[in-house]
Amino acid sequence: MSTTAETSAVATVAKPPGVLKVAFRLWRTRAGAIIALALTIVAIFGRYVAPYGEQKGIAKAFQPAAKTRLPSTFGSAKVGHDVWTRFLYGGRPILIAAILSTILALVIGTIIGLAAAYNRRKLDGFLMRTMDIILALPQVITALVVLSMLGAKTYLIILTVGLSTVPRIARVVRGAAVSVVERDFIGAAEALGESRTRILFSELLPNVAAPLLVEANLRLTFAIGLISGISFLGFTPDLGAANWGLMINENRGGIIPNHWGVTLPVLAVALLTISTGLIGDGISRAAAGLDRQKDEA
Amino acid sequence: MSNGWGVTKFILRRLGFGVLTLLIVSLIIFGATQLLPSDAAQTQLGRNATPASVAKLREELGLNKPKVEQYTSWLTGIVTGDPGKSLVGSKLPVLDGMGDRVINSLFLLALASLVSVPISLWLGAYMARRKAPILSNSMLALASMPEFVLGVVLVIVFSTRLWKVLPAVSAIDIGKGPWTDPKGAILPTITLALGAIPYISRTARASLAEVLQSDYVEMARLKGLHERQVMRRHAFPNALGPVFQVIALNVAYFAAGVIIVETVFNFPGIGGAMSTAVKARDIPTIQFLAMVLAGVYVVTNIAADVATILVTPRLRTRLQ
Numbered sequence: 001m002s003t004t005a006e007t008s009a010v011a012t013v014a015k016p017p018g019v020l021k022v023a024f025r026l027w028r029t030r031a032g033a034i035i036a037l038a039l040t041i042v043a044i045f046g047r048y049v050a051p052y053g054e055q056k057g058i059a060k061a062f063q064p065a066a067k068t069r070l071p072s073t074f075g076s077a078k079v080g081h082d083v084w085t086r087f088l089y090g091g092r093p094i095l096i097a098a099i100l101s102t103i104l105a106l107v108i109g110t111i112i113g114l115a116a117a118y119n120r121r122k123l124d125g126f127l128m129r130t131m132d133i134i135l136a137l138p139q140v141i142t143a144l145v146v147l148s149m150l151g152a153k154t155y156l157i158i159l160t161v162g163l164s165t166v167p168r169i170a171r172v173v174r175g176a177a178v179s180v181v182e183r184d185f186i187g188a189a190e191a192l193g194e195s196r197t198r199i200l201f202s203e204l205l206p207n208v209a210a211p212l213l214v215e216a217n218l219r220l221t222f223a224i225g226l227i228s229g230i231s232f233l234g235f236t237p238d239l240g241a242a243n244w245g246l247m248i249n250e251n252r253g254g255i256i257p258n259h260w261g262v263t264l265p266v267l268a269v270a271l272l273t274i275s276t277g278l279i280g281d282g283i284s285r286a287a288a289g290l291d292r293q294k295d296e297a
Numbered sequence: 298m299s300n301g302w303g304v305t306k307f308i309l310r311r312l313g314f315g316v317l318t319l320l321i322v323s324l325i326i327f328g329a330t331q332l333l334p335s336d337a338a339q340t341q342l343g344r345n346a347t348p349a350s351v352a353k354l355r356e357e358l359g360l361n362k363p364k365v366e367q368y369t370s371w372l373t374g375i376v377t378g379d380p381g382k383s384l385v386g387s388k389l390p391v392l393d394g395m396g397d398r399v400i401n402s403l404f405l406l407a408l409a410s411l412v413s414v415p416i417s418l419w420l421g422a423y424m425a426r427r428k429a430p431i432l433s434n435s436m437l438a439l440a441s442m443p444e445f446v447l448g449v450v451l452v453i454v455f456s457t458r459l460w461k462v463l464p465a466v467s468a469i470d471i472g473k474g475p476w477t478d479p480k481g482a483i484l485p486t487i488t489l490a491l492g493a494i495p496y497i498s499r500t501a502r503a504s505l506a507e508v509l510q511s512d513y514v515e516m517a518r519l520k521g522l523h524e525r526q527v528m529r530r531h532a533f534p535n536a537l538g539p540v541f542q543v544i545a546l547n548v549a550y551f552a553a554g555v556i557i558v559e560t561v562f563n564f565p566g567i568g569g570a571m572s573t574a575v576k577a578r579d580i581p582t583i584q585f586l587a588m589v590l591a592g593v594y595v596v597t598n599i600a601a602d603v604a605t606i607l608v609t610p611r612l613r614t615r616l617q
Binding site for chain 2: 146226
């Protein structure tokens, strides 16, 4: 009713055109989004246009395109698979695991960060010290210890990468939310008797959206790097399946006769991480610009 | 003096928290092995092992003792430098050859820091004064890419396809000292440094840009000092606090980065040992190396906090 309209009006004044809209006026955000979208399409749907089956042998290992038994654009990979086919198959496991683990981390990290910021007296100290302790273990080490013990199953990769990312997001969200908690509209919402969940998610959350979006992109970038890195080390659910990280490692031995088995996945992982990095940078620039406008106003 | 006492108290508290952190980390690392579907003895011997041989190994590994006792004896072993025997190959003690590997990794770490810190400070100073969009965009790209991708790109460019000048793998014999094959250390050093440079230089830029807007820098300029003098005497020392923090964070990052970078280049350090142990499921070695690397990480972070306090008088007085 009128009171809710008022509180939401306050929120819209505090957050003018919307950080995403401003971000997409910048070339870096657009370029990042286009590259990321293109690679996502290749990673998810590429397998449906692949010339051969994932396990089909087309030549001896590491043959350049001119020397393969069956026609091939980029030659053969380890075990004589077609490089282009393996490339089209190999993005999906990494991308999906990276996105899901980032979403998991975002949900839990945001809840913890908001709860800590809102409950400074009771929860904050305990939650943040716990986060600090998890942060003391580098993510690669956590992932390697867990996956080497329990096996590199997809859900375990998502869980370990996601949960070890939680503290980083929680810290950013808490940091951004602490000053928001002090503002008048939160007191107003409390006075109105809004539920705690509502205060956290409808009052606090929209006001930390910009730093959260930047952090989400940064974490996605790192998740892609981390997951392709542990795949590179040989931790994939299925060692026979195509996977960009594993592919880079497998085909390193054949880099002299046929470099494409390494070059294609390396380019893909590099471009994918750079594109998410660009999007994140665009959003953070947009957010900084909006802040400046707010200060000047 | 009260000032000194405040700082000491801060350091002690920070150390205490570090010890607590490492204890909990040790619980996590030990706990992970307890999550194994079958126990360590079974995992090691494989599914086809006879029950008798599994029972024997279980006895050897002390797996029949209560969990708490297993944990305390394992932790005591780590702390006193006796992490037990490796489970694979000829079952050598975990520490065998580890000393040389530690030296190799420290050598790599020192080289990477020696390369990355001055370059980053210089780049940061450059970017603080000029817009340099190409430079700052390439820093963004570098920061986004995972380090094994950087490493593999360097191998493609410098040791296989385009310009064959450097070896793709380090042919350092363990125990000989990494300086015997300096060429083999070049690419791993560059890879680690390239991973750290974007972060340190960006922080240096932000920190310097803030300082350059301050009144005392304005004052120094107005009194007619040469720009170089202004940077060196007035701006730089005041911008160092946050930079210190990031440098230490990056040394800590090296502790994790060495695992993948050493694997890419077959560099015989503790990172390479970790990746070998992880593949062979050599549990005692994994646990030991994970503790060592986490230890480096925690200690560097504490050092960063302490160093920041010491170079920032403002923070120091607040501690009183």
